[in-house]
Amino acid sequence: MKYMKGLLLFVTAGLFLAACTEYRLLERISLVTLIGYDIEDDQIDATTVVRQINPEFESSVEIHSETAKTSKGTRVKADLKTAKTLMAGQLRVVLFGDELAEEGIGEAIHTLAMNSEITTSIYLGVVEGTSKNLLESEYPNITDIGQHVFNLMDHNIKQQQMISSTLHEVVRDIYSPLRDFTLPVVKKEGEYIDMSGIALFQGGTMVGMLPASDSFYVLLIRQNINDGTLQLILPADLADSTKNKPKHPPKNFPIAIDAINSKRKIKVMDHSKNEIDLTITLDCRLLEIHSSLAIGDQKVTEKIEEAMNKKIESEITRIIKYSQEVNSDIFGFGEHFHAQVRDAKLTEEKWHELYPKMKVNVKIETEIIRSGVVE
Template sequence: MKKIKVLIVLLLSCLFIIGCANQRILERIGLVTLVGYDVAEENKVTATSVIRQINPELQSKVEVQSETESTSKGTRVKVDMKTSKKLAAGQMRVLLFGEDLAKKGIEEAIHTTMMNNEISTSIYLAVVKGSSKSLLEYPYKDVTDVGQHIYNLIDHNIKQQHTVSSTLHEVVRDNYSEVRNFALPILHKKGEFIEIDGVAFFSHGKMVGSLPAGDNFYILMMQDNFKESTLELVLDGESIDASKFQEKQLQIAVDSVKTKRSIKVVDPELNEFDLNIDFKCRLLEINSLVPINDPKLVEKMEKAVNQKIENEVSRILEYSQEINSDIYGFGEQYRAHVRGGKLTDQKWREKFREMKVNINVDVEIIRNGVFE
């Protein structure tokens, strides 16, 4: 009995003497859902935050605030002074970088974000063509919450494998890895809309190049095994039996069913790799005149698609070798399979530039819809 009394007294005294933890009641904080960083003069950064606030009258309101300071925390303090509610970054979902900043290097910003325990590692990163401030501050007609809009835009495109996956975790993983680089999707404001407009290649935290959105498919195909994503191809009309189909160009669309990608180190001495892509797809769209029930024709078409993909892949690979950004994992594979390679950052950069890749694409059309 006595013991329990002592316990209760102690517990209660703890309760009142030490007090309670810092409250962060949901509707009394401003939720930062998106932050965009831009370069400003004199080593300073401009941070633009999209803040969702709940007001009793307006139900919910989205505010865009931007401030310039030399550290990102400094900008947050400044923004805090302009908002009616305490800001909290725990619900942040997207981090944007202006193109100029990306070219200057985003390593510091990533490091700051990683250090903050409030922020999840599943947030998305992206580069903005132009400045993120102008992208965020524009009053879009159909978008009420620009933060959520951009998050959903990136999220569903990554899930559908229309663009490279760019969670903070993946970026950090590849950034600190010595043998791999990362890529981010590029966002672009086009009139009243925001669209994903390509892929930015990074090397050592700096943006070194970019490719248009049309190449996404091939990049993803080289990065990993993937499941969905649609490809539109323009084949040479001659690749198909000319007697039945006379036009010069044949446009088809295929949808990946199952794709297997594998990288093999053929010869570490000669710096030679095999890139095998086993592409099983289904036909979505084709000119109605083409008789797709003809096995020979299908085979021909497969070959043509093969050729086309091979060309594109080797073009993209050449480009990334030129800018020296290994976002595909050749280095990882090299390190995994070559013993005692002791691949350092510098060494791999040199090797990657000079490596030779044999691209083998094997396309197989396994389904063609319900109507021939």
């Protein structure tokens, strides 16, 4: 009897919930998969990638562009031109033209975060140029521009070749007074779309940009990683460490590594002098190197590790100095400073006064764990 009562309650609840469900037939709605925002004559220009599905369940991609004072205004204009309801539940990417990013996108991100239709796992990015030009251009090998851009960003982020920029992560950084946010940059390159860089922000405004080749270093500073590939150019004097010196040694030694594991440690050394230590340990696998270097020789391997340490330290120091020049703490050093210094009483304004003058001592400790299939 008790079992029957429980079953009856379950069925009744199911019927009640089903009755409350709002059904949306695919052929009656338009699925928005990507939105690009630009600024044009002090107005917002929104370019929307829409997937249409007909009663035979065949889909097609349409691109609409509208201009208004607000992003909601562009949505209203788009609704007036379509016979189907625009649904943002399948939105995967939001892009901002670089001119709009330089004007400031803090309010636009706030509006996105308030929209209950949109999941916080969508990716945000910046376009070199206008998002309208990128989205409305024709690409022979791309049938669905919205899905393509999402796949491009998702693949590189998961492979740890590019910083992650979900709405959730960006909003978290925006509301942290001691940390700035960063977004990946995409660019139209002929018939293709490339990941071209990393945009640095302060207070919602883009203040600088780093090339995509710096993304591995940025990731090393920001977080512990266990993937990603890096190419380094090491000095020619490495040939001196090998027993069988080549008759015609190369001018330098390009190598390729992938990260097996990295760990970072940030320690405030002297808060009165605004000085911190950044130590990164990197276990890696050597994927490619000149055949003249006998990697089976421990002394040669140690020389390679030493050269790698110097090169990575130099590159990371350069990137941190650039972030200080544009005053964008995308690495969260301010949060570590606040956590480690008692009674720091840091505010956003005070930290942005300290950050450009902060001294960062970078130390890299590299260890080659494996060197390909032949040890």
